[in-house]
Amino acid sequence: MILEKLQEIFRDILDDEKLVITEHTTRDDLEGWDSLGTVSIIAAVSEEFNIKIGINEIDMFKDVNSIVSLIKKKME
Numbered sequence: 001m002i003l004e005k006l007q008e009i010f011r012d013i014l015d016d017e018k019l020v021i022t023e024h025t026t027r028d029d030l031e032g033w034d035s036l037g038t039v040s041i042i043a044a045v046s047e048e049f050n051i052k053i054g055i056n057e058i059d060m061f062k063d064v065n066s067i068v069s070l071i072k073k074k075m076e
Helices: 002-014 035-049 055-060 064-075
Strands: none
Touching: 002 035, 002 064, 035 064, 055 064
8 A cells, every 4th residue: 555655656746657666666766865855755645645854754755655655664
């Protein structure tokens, strides 16, 4: 469920309706997943999952697996 929602977020932010992500997808794998893309992804994830993401957690937004882990941790 989390991965499916993340995929929609990534498709929207990176403007690619055919984009498929996995937990192994990293920033290096996706064109457009740069610092501005990261900020947009953080905002969308915060809103979608109703969680707060601290400045010290931004480093976790380097791969999808880390984002999933952070979301799970915040939703506990």
